[in-house]
Amino acid sequence: MKRRTFLTAAGAAFVGLQIPIRNALADDKVIRFAMPQDFTRVYTFVTVEYSQGQRDYISLVNAKGGINGYQIVADISDHGNDLPRALEAYERAKAQGAILVDPLSTPVARALVQRAAADKINLITAYSGRSDAADGETFPYVFPLSPNYWTQAGLLIDYFRQQDGDLKGKKICFVHIDTPFGKEPIPILEALAAKQGFSLQTFPYTPPGNDQSAIWPQVRRAKPDWVVFWGAAVGQTVALTEAIRNGIPMNRVASSVWLSESDMDVVGRAQATGVLKVEPCASGQSPKIIQDIIKTVIEPAKGAGDRAKVGTAYYNYGVMMAALMIEGVRKAFEKAPNGPISGDWLNAGLNAISNFDAEGLIPPTTVTNTDHQGGGQCRIARWDGSKFVPATDWFSANQDVVWGEIKKSSAEYKASGK
Amino acid sequence: MFYRRAGIRHTSYRSERRLWRLPFDRGLVVAVLIVLLILPLVVDRLYLVGYLLPWVIWSTAALGLNFLMGGAGQVHLGYGAIIAIGAYASAHAARFGVPFEIAMVAGGLASAVVGSAFGATALRVKGLYLAMATLAMQSIVDFVIIHVPAISGGGQATLRVPPARFLGIDLTEDVRSYYFVLLVGIVVTLFVLNVGRSSFGRALAAVREKDYAAAVIGVDSFRFKLLAFWVSSFIGGIVGALLAFCYYRAISPDQFHLDLSIQLVAMVIVGGLGSILGSFFGAALILFAPILLNQAVGALAVSSGLGISADLRAHLPLLLYGAMIMGFLLIEPLGLAKIYDNIRNYLLVWPFRHAPR
Numbered sequence: 001m002k003r004r005t006f007l008t009a010a011g012a013a014f015v016g017l018q019i020p021i022r023n024a025l026a027d028d029k030v031i032r033f034a035m036p037q038d039f040t041r042v043y044t045f046v047t048v049e050y051s052q053g054q055r056d057y058i059s060l061v062n063a064k065g066g067i068n069g070y071q072i073v074a075d076i077s078d079h080g081n082d083l084p085r086a087l088e089a090y091e092r093a094k095a096q097g098a099i100l101v102d103p104l105s106t107p108v109a110r111a112l113v114q115r116a117a118a119d120k121i122n123l124i125t126a127y128s129g130r131s132d133a134a135d136g137e138t139f140p141y142v143f144p145l146s147p148n149y150w151t152q153a154g155l156l157i158d159y160f161r162q163q164d165g166d167l168k169g170k171k172i173c174f175v176h177i178d179t180p181f182g183k184e185p186i187p188i189l190e191a192l193a194a195k196q197g198f199s200l201q202t203f204p205y206t207p208p209g210n211d212q213s214a215i216w217p218q219v220r221r222a223k224p225d226w227v228v229f230w231g232a233a234v235g236q237t238v239a240l241t242e243a244i245r246n247g248i249p250m251n252r253v254a255s256s257v258w259l260s261e262s263d264m265d266v267v268g269r270a271q272a273t274g275v276l277k278v279e280p281c282a283s284g285q286s287p288k289i290i291q292d293i294i295k296t297v298i299e300p301a302k303g304a305g306d307r308a309k310v311g312t313a314y315y316n317y318g319v320m321m322a323a324l325m326i327e328g329v330r331k332a333f334e335k336a337p338n339g340p341i342s343g344d345w346l347n348a349g350l351n352a353i354s355n356f357d358a359e360g361l362i363p364p365t366t367v368t369n370t371d372h373q374g375g376g377q378c379r380i381a382r383w384d385g386s387k388f389v390p391a392t393d394w395f396s397a398n399q400d401v402v403w404g405e406i407k408k409s410s411a412e413y414k415a416s417g418k
Numbered sequence: 419m420f421y422r423r424a425g426i427r428h429t430s431y432r433s434e435r436r437l438w439r440l441p442f443d444r445g446l447v448v449a450v451l452i453v454l455l456i457l458p459l460v461v462d463r464l465y466l467v468g469y470l471l472p473w474v475i476w477s478t479a480a481l482g483l484n485f486l487m488g489g490a491g492q493v494h495l496g497y498g499a500i501i502a503i504g505a506y507a508s509a510h511a512a513r514f515g516v517p518f519e520i521a522m523v524a525g526g527l528a529s530a531v532v533g534s535a536f537g538a539t540a541l542r543v544k545g546l547y548l549a550m551a552t553l554a555m556q557s558i559v560d561f562v563i564i565h566v567p568a569i570s571g572g573g574q575a576t577l578r579v580p581p582a583r584f585l586g587i588d589l590t591e592d593v594r595s596y597y598f599v600l601l602v603g604i605v606v607t608l609f610v611l612n613v614g615r616s617s618f619g620r621a622l623a624a625v626r627e628k629d630y631a632a633a634v635i636g637v638d639s640f641r642f643k644l645l646a647f648w649v650s651s652f653i654g655g656i657v658g659a660l661l662a663f664c665y666y667r668a669i670s671p672d673q674f675h676l677d678l679s680i681q682l683v684a685m686v687i688v689g690g691l692g693s694i695l696g697s698f699f700g701a702a703l704i705l706f707a708p709i710l711l712n713q714a715v716g717a718l719a720v721s722s723g724l725g726i727s728a729d730l731r732a733h734l735p736l737l738l739y740g741a742m743i744m745g746f747l748l749i750e751p752l753g754l755a756k757i758y759d760n761i762r763n764y765l766l767v768w769p770f771r772h773a774p775r
Contacts, residue, residue, distance in 0.1 A: 039728060039729065039731075039732030039733070040732050040733060040736055048728060048729055051728055052728070076728060077712060077713075077716060078712055078731075078732040078735070080708065082677070082708075083666065083673055084468075084472040084476075084705055085708060085709055087467060087468060087472070087665075088464075088467075088468035088469070088472075088709055091463060091464040091467045091468045092464055092468065094463075094464070095462055095463070095464040106672075107670060107672040107673065110574075110576045110668060110670050111666055111668060111670075111673070113668065114578070114667055114668055115667075130574050130576065131574065132574060178564075179564060180564060180570065180573070180574070180575035180670075180671070183573070184573060187573065304728065305727060305728060305729075306727075409572065409573060409574055412572055413574070413578065416513070416571070416577070416578040
């Protein structure tokens, strides 16, 4: 009998869980964002801080009365980078009336591209997903809203050029994780090498990259003028540790946006002094928007997480993305104050973001129907032993080469699937 | 009461050898089938795309793997790679303009060829060594897909599949996809059920129990092991085509990594090694327990008003999930199907404790 009671109870619990799904639709004056992200598997190195930043910014907006009297609801869940789970989360978000989904995972974003287009739900693919999604004509409902990896590589090369005056005859080593993500910048680097006359040597390491000891002595022997390392999570800290061990000068070593304060704790804050990274938004607590969050959200103890993480690089990425999404909502209200609130409605708003700098947190960003990257501006920052300090102002470079690659790839996408 | 046996006399070999000998079992199968047929028409799209569709696809995959692991006793840790080969082969065939019906079979054949080629080399070893050999296969296939842009689909490593039509029916819509997947699932289930009572199935069982002993009684164990690899890989390839055309509609290498293989092995073991019903139970548990636990913990976090941190909220379901799997295996090491079987056995003789001899 006990077994049967147990089974009945389990069945009842299962049914009970399924019922409340459509309740939220009844609430008015609410705009729903779905943020199913990977808190447990692959993207753990970024998700907690990123999500904390997003939620704190949304709390700030809501505390100030929301947008046009509408409150923003951020629906956070864990998809564990597992596609069936992510698809379930996406369908659930859609059923609940979400008009924007931010999965922060490349595999998930890739799998959702077609569904989002068919369902007219805005898919945010910040620092993830397809790089060619910057082409808004081919991907009207996909918004990277952040410099893609091609742009980041182009910016680094331009920074090297600014430092050395001319890259002719120089040698640049590209150490990367041996996955599609790691190999992505190579076409841009090759194109720039041909154009600017530097020589490029690539060194792939096997994923996940926790052993790179065979690669870095080869890099040292190549005597490079500049080294770019490209990976994520553990691969980044191991690469940096090996670079230090092989005596490669830190001020000639650079990476993408995937370098954070906590990576520096792993490598050793002092030892890593001088390393360069691409910064899509200001880090630290000084930007006005972060100060506002501290005053309005963190101090009344309404913060979404550990206070020590406020102002870290990835926290600020989260604030940056939330700020862009909400600027999209604001613009959507400007265009159609009476709604109706829908994916289409927000799409028009996101495409109308112009010269938005989130009170100094991000470079002036303009999104159009054709450019979903937002202009491709960043700055290069240098680790000074305790924080990342900007080494340049916001700038954009080599966008002609980058857009050539974007157009080529999006044309391939268009041609396929027929 | 249930599963009534009284008054049922088998008067012919035909009736004795039916798949389901008790009328109640037959009724149950028909009832489940009717529910599965009606559900997509009454439930929300969320439940169709989020639950039913993946459940049927993963169950079919688990059936294929269970055929090899439970039926022939050969461990396979690279079934995700087999599915990948089927998915990529069928997607590329369809992009060349091959009709979907043929592309799907081509996917199955490609998987069967590669799967049994690896099987043949791997079959010189047994047990844990075979596990390692199949694991190597997983890595090799992953590596090849990632490093040949012609297979993976260029720099973005995503391959869009063309819209599929099966016998003139458009499969791009989710309800039709579901019915098609269900049809394939039923065919595979019936096949696996029937193999169990054929000489092939009995030979596999002999090989599974002890291959020397099987050889002594005249069963060519190498041949049957290879055949088991062939059949199981063929099913895996078909599942790959289903995944590509009816569920993901755009495939990338990360969908078929070791995670998928491990997930499938977990489904087979938790469901019940060698059990057909278990494949369905195992797939349901492994696919949906994390989702439902996540929702339960999330709802609890919201309704209780406790400030559970995002980290804990994400990891607590994982702890519960792990505990749940251990719990099920402690209660019944033979898997979920055995739990069902226990209930069935109990009801078979209810209200008595056991059947009179």
